[in-house]
Amino acid sequence: MSDERKTLEQRAQMTDIERFRHSAAHVLATAILKIWPEAQFAAGPPVENGFYYDLELDHRISPEDFEKIEAEMKKEVKANHPFERVAVSRDEALAMANRGVLGALGERSSPSKFKLDIIQNIPEGEEISLYRNGEFTDLCAGPHVMRTGNIGAFKLTHVASAYYKGDEKNPQLQRIYGTAFKNKTQLDEYFAMLEEAKKRDHRKLGKELELFTFDDDVGPGLPLWLPRGAAIIDELEKLARETEFAAGYQRVRSTNLARESLYIKSGHLPYYKESMFPPMEVHETGDRKPETGEAEDLSEIRNPKSAIKYYLKAMNCPHHHKMYAALPRSYRDLPLRLAEYGTCHRYEQSGELFGLMRVRSLQMNDAHLYMTPDQFESEFNAVNEMYLKYFKLFGIDRYVMRFSTHDPARLGEKFVDEPELWKQTEDMTRGVLQRAGINYVEVPNEAAFYGPKIDVQVWSAIGREFTIATNQVDFAQPRRFNLVYKDRDNTEKTPLCIHRAPLGTHERFIGFLIEHYAGNFPLWLSPEQVRILPIGDEAPLLNYSRAILDELRSHQVRAVLDASTDHIKAKISNAEQMKVHTMLVIGARDMEANAVSVRVHGKGNLGAKPREEVIADLLSSIKDRRA
RNA sequence: GCCGACGUAGCUCAGCUGGUAGAGCAACGGUUUCGUAAACCGUAGGUCACGAGUUCGAAUCUCGUCGUCGGCUCCA
Structure with missing residues (x-):
């Protein structure tokens, strides 16, 4: 295993399927050694849906090799070797690793170096065991299935x-992933499920539904929102505005860049610099000067300090803190809730970019709440309730609340060096979570540098885990910024701060929603809410259709008229493919009755209805954000 | 950032071991006036990501750059 070694207790609890997936990893190693006996193996655990084994090998294993490896694996399964457990002493294990026999088919000239390292990291007193299947011996705590023949379909x-x-x-090691199930049927179902998931992939749907695009000249990780995607953004912002207004938030606006000094004060530069775009250098005179540019005259060389660095903001908080600081604050002003759908830029590593889910330019549903300590519990609860209200609206039910705490060993490096405040705020947050009866998992070493946080984790269509929303406690920045309020007793005190983003960022949230709805957005969110499809293109029919279009648009409904010369079947097909929510099919019969025929995406033809009724229904569904 | 794979028309893709690019859909021009998922005919559209190199000849081979994808690391 990696550094996250499972305890023996955890191993004993491995499910049957995990056992045979783990056993399949041993069989994979056996097969690879038959072909490349010099391979050095590291760790090969079961994972969701399968297993992997990490190995070092000069030959680059490619998918073309899979057939060959699988054939060897099948031989091993067919041989039906028993998995034999052998307990050994630490010295024996080390001696064997030195003879190269661990993770191997027999003695080798070079030691089993990763196994050697793993043995050295096994705590004193813990039993060390080996597992053998056929010629293959591996350092392994188990457990395994009885025989290689018990391994199902892989x-x-x-x-x-x-x-x-x-x-x-x-x-860097090569990691070979495999998938394994009890039988062929389950394996086939798994691949069918993967195919379905691919259809939901937000990158695919985003292109097909014309929601957003990326362009090489704009840059990696910098999404361009097309009109249909921007429509969704507008709806989410409207939702946030209404919700936050009702909850006593005030909207603010901050700039997209600021001087270096702001981020030194906030602590972002020491703790977050790697994730920020490199600075722009601006001279006091106002002349921009690239860092590597040649000096134009001596005065510049003599005054190198005249350049001032500006950074693109990666977080809104420092700006909001400055807004707090802009006015004298009394305890009567608190809680103060400053909200902004702020645009931030983060220099994510190129390999981390992933469609809309991981980008370099993002708009965050941000707000900062400043409060006295005794207001913390009710504010924190109110934020959690806002989350849950949103999740209910979107029908998001598969998520995990993750309470991230600090690691005392990394104070001053990854986390601000305030051990007492960490303890206080973590206890306070944990207490609020428990009293509110919220299910959560606690994860050490995942906190923000300025305090503990609660993230909401969701999964993308292809199974990747993401933080979709966040609620963070900040005890460090208010002090760094000297934020104070005058308390009842006429003394100045430092407020607590909560950073929260229940709707995360537009990029990730919409990426998630695309997959969550498989592109079939509810009416209120639908990029194109209504498409009017006249049967034929005769003038009276088009006039009637246009009148309905105008009426819908006057009520801010995103409606479109298909006045093309396509046949009605083609118009319907086009609208269905774009997942237009409601189609109003209008023929001569409808026009004469002052009616429209309603067709809803995914529901088919709902028949003719009076025009007023249909429009009223559409408006109320949008207003109530009905699913 | 690291390892690997990939990059052909707006989209989806074909193009074998090098001989100089093709289909369907979309677009455009006509014809069609059609009641619930694709009407017919025609036209146009590509420096084969970009830049070097090998070769008589490169979409095809080599190298580099950029980008995307699968992971690792990292994170809203």
Whole structure:
């Protein structure tokens, strides 16, 4: 295993399916060694839907090799070797690793170096065991299935790379992923499910539904929102505005860049610099000067300090803190809730970019709440309630609340060095969560640098986990910014701050919603809410259709008229493919009755209805944001 | 950032071991006036991501750059 070694207790609890997936990893290693005996193996655990094994090998394993490897695996399964457990002493294990027999088919000239390292990291006193299947022996705590023949249906899926023990300072290994199920039927179902998931992929739907695009000249991770995508953004912002207004928030606007000094004060530069775009240098005179440019005259060389660095903002908080500081604050002003759908830029590593889910330019549903300590609980609860209200509206029910705390070992490096405040705020937050009866998992070492946080984790269509929303406690920045309020007793005190973004960022949230709805947005969110489809293109019919179009638009409904010469079947097909929510099919019969025929995406033809009734229904559904 | 794979018309893709690019849909021009998922005919559209190199000849081979994807690391 990697540095996150499972305890023996956890291993004993491995499910049957995990056991045989883990056993399949041993069989994979056996097969690879038959072909490449020099391969050095590291860790090969079961994972969701399958297993992997990390190995070091000069030959680059490619998908073309899979057939060959699978054939060897099948031989091993067919041989039905028992998995034999052997307990050994630490010295024996080390000696075996030195003879190269661990993760191997027999003795080798070079030691089993990763196994050696793993043995050295096994805590003193813990039993060390080996597992054998056929000629293959591996260092392994188990457990396994009884025999290789018990392994059901499997298939190798992809090769990737992984750092040994997940540390980028360690060597990179090849990771071979496979998937394994009890039988062929379940395996086939799994692949069918993957095919379905691909259809939901927001990158695919985003292109097909013309929601957003990326362009090489604009830059990687910088999405361009097309009109249909921007329509969704507008609806989300409207939702946030209404919700926050009702909850006593005030909207503010801040700039997209600021001087270096702001981010030094906030602590972002020391803790967050890697994730920020490099600075722009601006001279006091106002002349821009690239860092590497040649000096134009001596005065510049003599005054190198005249350049001032500006950074694109990666977070809205420092700006909001400055707004707090702009006026004298009394305890009577608190809680103060400043909200902004702020645009931020983060220099994410190129390999981390992923469609809309991980971008470099993002608009965050941000707000900062400043409060006295005794207001914390009710503010924090109100924020959580806002989350839950949103999730209910969108029908999001598969999520996990993750309470992220600090790691005392990394104070001053990853986390601000305030051990007492960490303890206080973490206890306070944990207490609020427990009293509110919220289900959560606690994860150490994942906090923000300025305080503990609660993230809401969701999964993309292809199974990647993302933080969709966040609620963070900040005890560090208010002090750094000298934010104070005058309390009842006429003394100045430092407020607590909550950073929260229940709708996350437009990019990630919409990316998620595209997959969540599979592109079939509810009427209120639908990029094109109504398309009017006249049967034929005769003038009276078009006039009637236009009148309905104008009426809908006058009520801010996103409606479109298809006045093309396509046949009605083609018009319907086009609208269905674009997942237009409501189609109003209008023929001569409808016009004469002052009616429209309603067709709803996914529901088919609902028949003719009076024009007024249909329009009234559409308006109320949009207003109530009905699913 | 690292390892690997990939990059052909707006989209989806074909183009074998090098001989100089093709289909369907979309677009455009006509014809069609059609009641619930694709009417017919025609036209146009590509420096084969970009830049070097090998070769008589490169979409095809090599190298580099950019981008995308699968992972790792990281995160809203």
